[in-house]
Amino acid sequence: MKNIFWFRRDLRLQDNAGLYHALRSGIPTQCIFIFDTNILDKLNDRTDARVSFIHQVVLNLNGQLKEYGSQLKVYYGEPVAVWKNILKNDPDITSVYTNRDYETYALDRDEKVYQLLAARDVKLHTYKDHVIFEKDEVLKKDGTPYTVFTPYKKKWIEKLHSKKAGQLSYYFKSYPSVKYSSSLAKKNGGNEIISLETMGFSQSSISFPDIEVKQKIIKEYGEKRNFPAVHGTSRLGIHFRFGTISIREKARRAEQLSDVYLSELVWRDFYSQILSHFPKVETSAFRDKYEKVKWRYEESEFHAWCQGKTGYPMVDAGMRELNETGYMHNRVRMIVASFLTKHLLMDWRLGEAYFAEKLLDFDLASNSGGWQWAAGCGTDAAPYFRIFNPTSQQVKFDKDFVYIKRWIKEWGTADYPEPIVDHKYARERCLKAYKEALA
Numbered sequence: 001m002k003n004i005f006w007f008r009r010d011l012r013l014q015d016n017a018g019l020y021h022a023l024r025s026g027i028p029t030q031c032i033f034i035f036d037t038n039i040l041d042k043l044n045d046r047t048d049a050r051v052s053f054i055h056q057v058v059l060n061l062n063g064q065l066k067e068y069g070s071q072l073k074v075y076y077g078e079p080v081a082v083w084k085n086i087l088k089n090d091p092d093i094t095s096v097y098t099n100r101d102y103e104t105y106a107l108d109r110d111e112k113v114y115q116l117l118a119a120r121d122v123k124l125h126t127y128k129d130h131v132i133f134e135k136d137e138v139l140k141k142d143g144t145p146y147t148v149f150t151p152y153k154k155k156w157i158e159k160l161h162s163k164k165a166g167q168l169s170y171y172f173k174s175y176p177s178v179k180y181s182s183s184l185a186k187k188n189g190g191n192e193i194i195s196l197e198t199m200g201f202s203q204s205s206i207s208f209p210d211i212e213v214k215q216k217i218i219k220e221y222g223e224k225r226n227f228p229a230v231h232g233t234s235r236l237g238i239h240f241r242f243g244t245i246s247i248r249e250k251a252r253r254a255e256q257l258s259d260v261y262l263s264e265l266v267w268r269d270f271y272s273q274i275l276s277h278f279p280k281v282e283t284s285a286f287r288d289k290y291e292k293v294k295w296r297y298e299e300s301e302f303h304a305w306c307q308g309k310t311g312y313p314m315v316d317a318g319m320r321e322l323n324e325t326g327y328m329h330n331r332v333r334m335i336v337a338s339f340l341t342k343h344l345l346m347d348w349r350l351g352e353a354y355f356a357e358k359l360l361d362f363d364l365a366s367n368s369g370g371w372q373w374a375a376g377c378g379t380d381a382a383p384y385f386r387i388f389n390p391t392s393q394q395v396k397f398d399k400d401f402v403y404i405k406r407w408i409k410e411w412g413t414a415d416y417p418e419p420i421v422d423h424k425y426a427r428e429r430c431l432k433a434y435k436e437a438l439a
């Protein structure tokens with residue numbers, strides 16, 4: 001008998017729900033990871049920083065497993081084909097353990113793998129690990145999903161306190177996977193891990209945000225989180241995205257240190273459940289009637305937005321930060337998204353796709369949620385007539401131009417471009433287009 005534990009977006013040994021259950025069963029457990037060509041082949045940038053990040057994490061995981069006398073088996077290919085091979089070559093496998101992934105592609109992939117396993121009489125055990133509450137755990141009294149954040153959050157908090165494990169909420173309890181490390185399958189055979197180059201990638205020059213966050217940042221999060229020049233947010237997005245940290249551990253810490261920070265983690269669950277209940281938000285507006293908005297498309301303007309050359313310094317600083325680091329501050333994400341969808345009146349899907357290509361922390365649920373919020377067509381959206389004025393946003397959130405000067409070296413010189421569109425004119429054009437669509 002043998003278990004397989006399949007790592008996906010939960011790339012850590014400690015406090016890993018699926019791994020814990022696999023090891024606790026007492027049956028030898030082989031950990032695996034698949035570099036998925038369905039995903040990798042679609043990436044245009046062969047130095048994609050997310051691939052470098054995952055590759056580094058996979059090497060680290062293998063190093064940690066080696067310390068327990070085990071190893072990580074790493075595959076490269078199309079997951080269903082990889083699974084066919086694994087099953088063909090290893091008749092001892094009786095169970096597969098993994099943590100649930102809620103994106104449409106992942107659900108479809110997992111269903112196909114499940115069919116394969118079932119045909120071989122291999123059991124599939126899946127666990128909640130990526131969120132605090134899944135799709136159906138926080139619902140309205142009538143059993144329907146919440147589509148507005150505030151009542152969702154109220155119910156989320158109620159549920160959190162409804163079940164206790166000692167002093168702690170039951171839902172924050174960690175899974176001491178490593179305690180059962182003796183169940184890890186012993187290393188056998190070679191342990192070559194495919195290189196980035198063999199997969200057609202090379203190392204990105206982008207550096208990754210620390211996995212450790214100073215307590216002070218979380219404590220002062222409520223006061224500092226809106227100012228992009230300040231290091232006032234955790235920058236843990238990429239670690240939440242790939243599960244190099246545990247959401248339970250971070251939520252526990254947030255509960256002690258900052259309600260505002262905890263609230264952001266609730267937003268993460270909120271968008272995850274929206275995607276699960278309404279998978280159409282992956283490509284369509286949550287509010288159908290917004291599909292009628294007549295978007296413009298002007299290539300030179302879209303390029304100016306992507307390159308950070310719109311002549312609106314808050315927008316440009318944000319886009320340059322994104323292009324150079326794979327990160328953009330949340331306040332600035334809202335400003336650049338509003339600018340693209342409202343000032344330039346371009347389809348939110350264009351911006352969403354650009355972010356998906358560039359953000360280290362790209363997450364389908366939160367990205368679609370954020371973009372639809374900005375465009376006014378989402379669940380809890382900013383009303384369409386709320387159009388951020390990038391200049392007043394700068395006065396409020398970067399009044400000394402510290403953030404702007406950091407990212408726009410030529411700002412204040414003749415080399416910096418004139419605004420590509422007049423604010424007042426763009427505002428009126430936007431209001432007219434939205435009004436017509438919603439009439």
Ligand SMILES: Cc1cc2nc3c(=O)[nH]c(=O)nc-3n(C[C@H](O)[C@H](O)[C@H](O)COP(=O)(O)OP(=O)(O)OC[C@H]3O[C@@H](n4cnc5c(N)ncnc54)[C@H](O)[C@@H]3O)c2cc1C
Pocket residue numbers: 225233234235236237238240264265267268271328329330331333334337355359361362363364366367368369370371374
């Ligand atoms: C247009 C737009 C696109 C976005 N795209 C993404 C995305 O692809 N991936 C992503 O994780 N977040 C996205 N966000 C939400 C938010 O901007 C980022 O989570 C945050 O800026 C990441 O920085 P941080 O790790 O320092 O966050 P912190 O402010 O330190 O927050 C901690 C964590 O809470 C979660 N979080 C915070 N704010 C939100 C939010 N509004 N919605 C959902 N989760 C949140 C994230 O996991 C974040 O890492 C987007 C927001 C907008 C307006």
